[in-house]
Amino acid sequence: MSDKMRLNRSWASCHPFCPRPEDAIPSPSRRPAFAWGTRRKYAPMHPAQIEAGLVRVHVLDPPHSPATGVNAFERAIRRARNQLFKAVFSGEGCSCMFCGKSYRRFLHQGVRADVFKKHRVSGAGFKKNVRCPNCGSNQRTRLLHLFFEFRTEIYEKDVRVLHISPKRPIARELRRHQNIDHVCGALFPERFAEFRAVRLDVTDIEFADGEFDVVICNHVLEHVREDETAMKEIYRVLTPGGFAVLQVPLALDLAETLEDPKVVEKRERIHAYGQKDHLRLYGLDYFDRLRNAGFRVSRDNPFKNQWVPDVENFCLDKDEDIFLGSKD
Ligand SMILES: [Zn+2]
Numbered sequence: 001m002s003d004k005m006r007l008n009r010s011w012a013s014c015h016p017f018c019p020r021p022e023d024a025i026p027s028p029s030r031r032p033a034f035a036w037g038t039r040r041k042y043a044p045m046h047p048a049q050i051e052a053g054l055v056r057v058h059v060l061d062p063p064h065s066p067a068t069g070v071n072a073f074e075r076a077i078r079r080a081r082n083q084l085f086k087a088v089f090s091g092e093g094c095s096c097m098f099c100g101k102s103y104r105r106f107l108h109q110g111v112r113a114d115v116f117k118k119h120r121v122s123g124a125g126f127k128k129n130v131r132c133p134n135c136g137s138n139q140r141t142r143l144l145h146l147f148f149e150f151r152t153e154i155y156e157k158d159v160r161v162l163h164i165s166p167k168r169p170i171a172r173e174l175r176r177h178q179n180i181d182h183v184c185g186a187l188f189p190e191r192f193a194e195f196r197a198v199r200l201d202v203t204d205i206e207f208a209d210g211e212f213d214v215v216i217c218n219h220v221l222e223h224v225r226e227d228e229t230a231m232k233e234i235y236r237v238l239t240p241g242g243f244a245v246l247q248v249p250l251a252l253d254l255a256e257t258l259e260d261p262k263v264v265e266k267r268e269r270i271h272a273y274g275q276k277d278h279l280r281l282y283g284l285d286y287f288d289r290l291r292n293a294g295f296r297v298s299r300d301n302p303f304k305n306q307w308v309p310d311v312e313n314f315c316l317d318k319d320e321d322i323f324l325g326s327k328d
Pocket residue numbers: 096097098099100101132133134135136137
């Protein structure tokens with residue numbers, strides 16, 4: 001048995017998840033039909049959407065859509081910047097497992113906000129060595145891929161995965177594996193057409209109890225008004241023995257979550273929580289909220305627990321743990 005399999009098996013005994021039933025219908029081939037160079041931007045959110053607890057989603061231009069006006073100019077600038085960066089920083093030091101490229105460093109990325117520094121927030125804020133200039137993967141997606149690779153058997157067993165408002169590099173990776181029945185859910189599914197997304201409100205998930213072995217809901221809950229309802233819904237659709245990955249920006253030095261329904265203006269939210277579309281800044285009581293929803297909670301970190309060989313090579317955020325909610 002390989003070291004990796006041994007590690008997976010020992011971990012699986014602590015954090016088991018059930019494989020898909022034998023009689024489940026195999027999902028169709030899901031090779032993604034995406035086009036490089038498509039534009040990604042954040043969808044504008046109306047205050048009413050935020051009030052209703054709607055989640056932020058990403059917008060992807062239809063493949064081969066004509067580039068026009070400012071968008072074409074921005075795209076050309078971005079491409080030129082990336083080409084220059086790749087030429088200047090070619091070398092070793094930061095590796096991307098999604099595209100197989102490596103550079104002396106990655107692009108810096110993130111939102112500069114005082115509150116992120118003030119409260120030592122992991123999973124948010126401006127960071128160095130974040131974004132792969134070739135494929136756009138970031139620290140979060142590389143961490144998640146490594147977690148699946150070294151700490152679960154998700155890439156080997158038949159599993160059904162609900163992926164809520166996914167990041168594209170990890171969603172494409174999951175869909176490459178024929179053993180994974182990858183269901184993408186988003187409030188505006190047309191924006192995730194390449195993943196054949198279904199409409200999904202995370203506070204009212206239209207799937208039956210216990211339908212999924214794995215739920216991925218990363219950097220969504222901080223945008224949702226009724227986050228505790230969302231946690232209960234995610235718990236409900238998990239099969240016993242399944243798990244959910246529930247990443248959020250977490251203030252490492254706050255015992256209690258910062259949250260005030262009276263903070264509604266964009267400027268107030270940026271000041272209080274770091275981003276205009278964040279409805280709270282989670283403190284360490286985030287894990288109590290997950291426990292109240294029914295989860296058995298654990299945290300896992302590749303640096304502290306040393307489950308990734310040459311972990312420095314992937315340019316991850318050392319403070320960012322995997323937040324895991326298991327259903328016993
Ligand atoms: Zn890459």
